[in-house]
Amino acid sequence: MTKKKVAIISVITVGVALTASYRVWLPLERPTSIQTDPVVVAEGKDIYSVQCAGCHGTALQGQPNWRQRKPDGKLPAPPQDASGHTWHHSDGDLFRIVKEGVQAFAGQDYKTDMPAFSEELKDDQIEAVIAYIKSTWPVKQRKFQEQVTASGQNQPND
Numbered sequence: 164m165t166k167k168k169v170a171i172i173s174v175i176t177v178g179v180a181l182t183a184s185y186r187v188w189l190p191l192e193r194p195t196s197i198q199t200d201p202v203v204v205a206e207g208k209d210i211y212s213v214q215c216a217g218c219h220g221t222a223l224q225g226q227p228n229w230r231q232r233k234p235d236g237k238l239p240a241p242p243q244d245a246s247g248h249t250w251h252h253s254d255g256d257l258f259r260i261v262k263e264g265v266q267a268f269a270g271q272d273y274k275t276d277m278p279a280f281s282e283e284l285k286d287d288q289i290e291a292v293i294a295y296i297k298s299t300w301p302v303k304q305r306k307f308q309e310q311v312t313a314s315g316q317n318q319p320n321d
C-alpha cells in the first residue's frame with residue numbers, strides 16, 4: 164500500500180470512529196436548549212397530535228388519576244401542561260425521555276408505557292414536539308424550566 168493510501172484509510176477510519184462515538188453521546192449532550200420558534204412549534208403540534216395525544220391527551224391533560232399506579236404497576240400518562248411535571252425537566256432530559264423512552268432513563272427494571280421514539284422521530288422532530296409542549300406553558304413554568312435547563316440539574320424524583 165502506498166503512503167497516500169494508508170493516509171486516506173486512516174482519515175476514513177478516524178472519521179468513522181468519531182462519527183460513531185458522537186452518535187453514542189449525542190442523546191446525552193444534546194440539546195442544551197430548545198427554542199420555541201413558531202414554525203418549529205407548529206410542526207411539533209402536528210407531531211404531538213399524531214404521536215403523543217393518544218396517551219397524553221389532545222389538550223395535554225394526561226390520563227385520569229395520573230399520579231396513581233395502575234394494577235399493572237405502571238403509571239398512566241401524565242399531563243404535559245402546567246398541571247403535570249414535564250416542566251420540572253431540563254431540555255436535555257426531555258429530549259432523552261422522548262428519544263429513548265422513560266425506561267432507558269429510569270432503569271431497565273422500571274415498567275412504563277412511555278415508548279422510545281428513536282425509530283419514529285428524527286432528532287429535529289423530537290425537538291419540535293418538545294418546543295410545542297413548552298410553548299403551551301405559562302411564563303412561570305417556562306421560567307422555572309429555563310432555569311433547570313441552564314443549571315444542568317435533573318429533578319430526579321419528579
Ligand code: HEC
Pocket residue numbers: 210211214215216217218219237238239240241247248249250257260261265274275276277278280292293321
Ligand atoms: C402509549 C402511551 C404513550 C405515548 C404514545 C406517549 N407517551 Fe409519554 N408517557 C407515557 C406514560 C405512561 C408516561 C409516564 C411514564 C412513567 O413514569 O412510567 C409518559 C411520560 C412522558 C414524559 C415524562 C413526563 C414527566 O413529567 O416526567 C414525557 C416528557 C413524555 N411522556 C413525552 C411524550 C411525547 C413527546 C410523546 C409523543 C412523541 C409521548 N410522550 C407519547 C405514555 C405515552
